[in-house]
Amino acid sequence: MQETILLVLSLLFVMLLLVMLGQKLRISYPIFLVLGGLALSLVPGLPHIVIDHELIFLIFLPPLLYEAAWYTSWQDFWRWKRPIGLLAFGLVFFTSTIVAYVSRAMIPGFTLPLGFLLGGIISPPDAVAATSVLKGVKVPRRVTAILQGESLINDASSLIVFRFALAAVVSGTFVWQQAAATFLLVSGMGLLVGLVVGQGFYLIHRYLPTTPSINTALTFIAPYSMYLLAEEFHFSGVLAVVSGGLLMSYHSHRVFDAATRLQSTSVWASVGFVLNGLVFILIGLELRVAVEGLGNYSLKQAIAYGLSISGIVIIIRLLWMYPAAFIPRWLSRSIRTSEPSPGWQGPLIIGWAGMRGVVSLASALSVPLLLAGGQAFPQRNLILFITFVVILVTLVFQGLTLPAIIRFTRISEYDSQAIPTDEQEAGIRLRLRTVALAHMGQHYTSDMQENELIRALHQRMHAEAQRTGNLLEALDYDESKRLALQRYHQVLLDVLQVQRKELFALRREGVFEDEMLRHQEAQLDLDEAKISHMPH
Template sequence: MQAVFLLLLVFVAAFAGLARRLKVPYPILLVVAGLLLSFLPSMPRIGLDPNLVFLVFLPPLLYSAAWTLSWREFQRNFVSIAMLAVGLVLFTVVGLAMAAGSLLPGFDWRSAVLLGAVVAATDAIAATSIARRVGLPQQVVDILEAESLVNDGTGLLALQFGLLMLVTGRTPSIIEGVGRLFFLTAGGVLVGLAIGAVVAWFERWVDDGPIEIVISILVPYAAYLLGDRVHVSGVIAVIACSMYMSRKSPEYMSPRVRLQTTAVWEALTFVLNGIVFVLIGLQLPYVIGQIGGMSRFVLLEYGVGFSLVTIAVRMGWVYGETYIAFLVRRWILKVPGERPEPRKLFVIGWGGMRGVLSLAAAVSLPYTLPDGRTFTQRSMIIYLAFCLILATLVLQGLTMPFLIRRLGLCDAENLNTEEQEARRVLLREALVHLDRNRSKDRDQSAMLGELIATYQRRLDAISTGPKEPAQGLIDRARRSDAILAVLQVEREALIRLRDEGQIDDEVLRTLQRELDLEESRVHTGSNVIS
């Protein structure tokens, strides 16, 4: 087992490095590499344990993905996210159930519903890993990431109902389904917020990097397991906890600890993501080995056809729901609104990538039914889920950059405008603080005057060209305490801008990291003139 784990780490490092050289999102290349490696005769068979995915990989990866979600954009796009995370999941289950029930041999309506439930949810791991690496417009990234996180909860609920219908033969009512969804979601949110509040309160009394890093790793597991223990959505609990703590982290986490924690989590999520995507590719022999009595050509037809139908179902919902909602608001409610932009809708529809969660859900299906009969459709469901993952990750992931360029959707302007305006506000706040201190402390007047001149040059440079490098300030600084005081003023202004909704969380994290690095240089004494 140890040798297999080390082998996976070697694969991850090697092929991720190759992906960087080829300028390809590393999840795609890792899946393809795992697929090719699975054909090697000496390659060990590595099965996918659903418990390993749900209990080991899923909590930290969900926590990491939710940490970068923008609360402001989540609120602004809430309707779109809800329609994708809830409405599209139900539409996918029904649409694929109808298609599978009529096209796939041996599938009755119960097993067809179960197939739709297995692949209904997009994968947060895949969406987060790929969306930010292909230059998607920020609004589209926000919607895809939030959808892929929230619909993990609704997708697992659909899977529960599918298993209930398969095992008992009873179809849950609409009231039961809505009530169950509300209970799981609301309960998960409450559990996540409760854990987040307790941990955030405790963190205020701790300022030790290793301790806080260990706590941050334990938190997603605690939220997931506690949510599961009280029979609510552990997925939603992790997401709510992560978003709450991300929102509060600028207030309780020191700059030094924040830099350390960020570095550890970047490495952790990279390793976990890499292992997950390699494992997906390595499942081919396991998947094919379970299906007998069908030629490879027939299996290929089923896999390609199912993937195309699933992509078409998502496209149909994204366009249909958006335009219907727009017409209802405009003609019936008489509410003015922006006309939907077909280019962005196409990218949202094309971005519905599946990942390891769908495969783990398929592998977790029972081998036998309560009456002792073999669940013969299980192997086909696993195979079709595997085909859909390959099609959406590889086909859609590789073509996404080309589509963005062809559709002209490079949309960094709005975020850059917010960032530049935030820089102006921070520099103005720093200048006011320094000028006030200079008038109070004549002994430090010369040094503070030098800092004021430096900040003024940086403020002037925002309108005329690139910002003066941060170390320029440190090189000219003579008093560390004066610099630290200015940095604290800038941080307070930055949090205020975030809380007032003037900047996005992404802008806050970018500028906050710059301030943390400046403070780190001060503490280490690098580039400081005494």
């Protein structure tokens, strides 16, 4: 037990060092962590690290999906639902089918069900990898929204393909009509479970006497509850977490106060970072397991198969992008008038941002060692190795070259409806200040002289506290001034409440990006926290 704890702590320490080194070299941390784990796996004498797939599915996947859903703009998700659906469902099924037939023709002994199994494993791109690579690189809002939306639901579609293919390998039979009906049932009920559980947590947050610490703890319980309940009834746990996370994100502004948002944001940022970091370094460490399990295949053969499948996966995504982007525009005049053309740059960037990651690895590791009759599962070790190569090639090769491709395309914001970031910030602040002034003029005009006194008093106290470094000295004032200061604080809190209501109205209008509105909401939270900690 102590050795396990020591190993985990060592991995955490190494992960942090690699992330800091990656930042210094300006390399996206998932790429650097995979390469670091790959290098560590080659160190002689290093303990064998075998990852239990259940650990990834149950421990890592629910919170990571929940966090991604929490920060996804529902407005953008709904606006770009067509391209998101074509990628998350259409491309996943298309990739799985092509990989199935190619692998059967290429690899001796590979059957069509095994091909679909491999296709389901390697078809979904990783959300964290694409998001981290795109940080610091300016791309249109539309590109980011489509990639984020795709990453939310493509895991569900790929895992469903994986389940059907696994059942076909085990049973030896596969019925398309039954698979399609089961897919609709599993997906629909997964969404329903997430919405029901999410509504339950919403009621708890809103109507029970919670505290910031309790609220933060509940946000960690929620994704596991959604996932486990859905999986217990053999529905899609991934879609349950996604739908529940989107619901809670939509209602978070109503049920969480400033203290809860500040605390939960910082806690989730740290936990999400650690979970993502551990997953990517563990991917690299699995190299030794993948190589030692090849069995009858030589390393040269396995690498050739892995590189071939990797190239096919990359080409399939690029070939899919342009018909999926332009055929609907050719068929529908309403799409042409409501959506600006993505040009050739948008599909290229989205197509190249298809890095594979944690879900692919977890799916490959979850392939059973034995069939129901006790025979060894056919081609399991080769499937695991090919998956590892695909993750390595797409994550490292595409991840490192994606910023260069973005610069090559010289892409700019092609959505005429999109407002530049600086203009959005200025517009939001103008609206908030306008309602604040209107509220002050309506409720505090008669107290203008008193307000001036309060403002001057607060400035004097603040200067004195900063000069002496002792807040207790700044509290040395008479009772009348103390009451005036309390009134001043109450005025500020009232203004902040009015501004929050205006933010809700702005969110419903859908003019400004959710990210910008979240930023302004965080600023209001900080202002409220400052007032709460001021001397009264």
